[in-house]
Amino acid sequence: MKNVYQMLFELATGNLAFRIEPTESNDEIEEISSVLNILGLTLQNTTAKSGYVIPYYNYQSVIQNTLILSKDYNIKSFNALAIKNLGYSPGKLNKMIFDDIIAQQSSDAWRSIKEEIQNNEEYHSTVQLVLISGNKKLLPLHFTISKLLNQNEIILTSLTTVLQDSLGDTFNSNNKLTPRPKDSEIIQNVYNYILNNLEEPLPSVKDLAKMFGSNEFKLKEGFRHFFNTSIYKLYNEERLKKAHNLIEKTDLSLKEICFMCGFNSYLNFYKAFKKNYRYSPSELNRPSRME
Numbered sequence: 001m002k003n004v005y006q007m008l009f010e011l012a013t014g015n016l017a018f019r020i021e022p023t024e025s026n027d028e029i030e031e032i033s034s035v036l037n038i039l040g041l042t043l044q045n046t047t048a049k050s051g052y053v054i055p056y057y058n059y060q061s062v063i064q065n066t067l068i069l070s071k072d073y074n075i076k077s078f079n080a081l082a083i084k085n086l087g088y089s090p091g092k093l094n095k096m097i098f099d100d101i102i103a104q105q106s107s108d109a110w111r112s113i114k115e116e117i118q119n120n121e122e123y124h125s126t127v128q129l130v131l132i133s134g135n136k137k138l139l140p141l142h143f144t145i146s147k148l149l150n151q152n153e154i155i156l157t158s159l160t161t162v163l164q165d166s167l168g169d170t171f172n173s174n175n176k177l178t179p180r181p182k183d184s185e186i187i188q189n190v191y192n193y194i195l196n197n198l199e200e201p202l203p204s205v206k207d208l209a210k211m212f213g214s215n216e217f218k219l220k221e222g223f224r225h226f227f228n229t230s231i232y233k234l235y236n237e238e239r240l241k242k243a244h245n246l247i248e249k250t251d252l253s254l255k256e257i258c259f260m261c262g263f264n265s266y267l268n269f270y271k272a273f274k275k276n277y278r279y280s281p282s283e284l285n286r287p288s289r290m291e
Helices: 002-012 028-050 080-086 104-119 183-197 205-211 216-227 231-249 254-260 264-278
Strands: 055-067 075-078 122-132 138-148 154-165
Touching: 002 028, 028 080, 028 183, 055 080, 080 183, 104 138, 183 205, 183 216, 183 231, 205 216, 216 231, 231 254, 254 264
Parallel strands: none
Antiparallel strands: 055 075, 055 154, 122 138, 138 154
């Protein structure tokens, strides 16, 4: 099932080349995997024939609702989005016990969470809870729940995942309506290769042309047509995006991240990062370890 979910996610982010490895089992999950593989292949072929290049999408978690509870689980404070999304007036929400808006489906889970909070001063977890909105609708939300150190308050933040165009303004919107079937499949394959090999040095345009059965002029002109940028510039921007994400989301050292993203020296990485983002890698918040 994990592979099935991964496949669905990869398709949603634009990675149409992702496939689930077949197994020897003969069950419903294997049938679903086979159907998804066929779907991915069909989408990939349809895209190629249509003459478009599909960009990948980055994803990130965004805080939506924030609630602060007292030690007795009374709702003490909240952000503006919580009022809007939960459908209660500020006055009413401020007088409620969080238990009152927990749906029956999540009552056992919430009871267990409260027991753990009582026994663990450093409690921190991410769970799904179903809430009851002001208009009596069910709201399934993924919450990060933390007990604040040296305080008797609990903070709940619900997260949602949003997709962002990995190319942003780089994608040539003027050419989205000018499909080029003969070129799009090659450009798509080169684009996929770049994204899947960011830790490696970028081959020359001449070598890329040989690898994908094209020529230098077609590759350069094709990238300008579909992405409004050069092959190297796209490769460099994607390496920096990957580095930025690793710095924010992991405790790997900056030098480790530098080499993981294909830079041959930390100095080159530092200069490229600062030029692109206007701040240095060390200025980003880290999960735990700082350079």
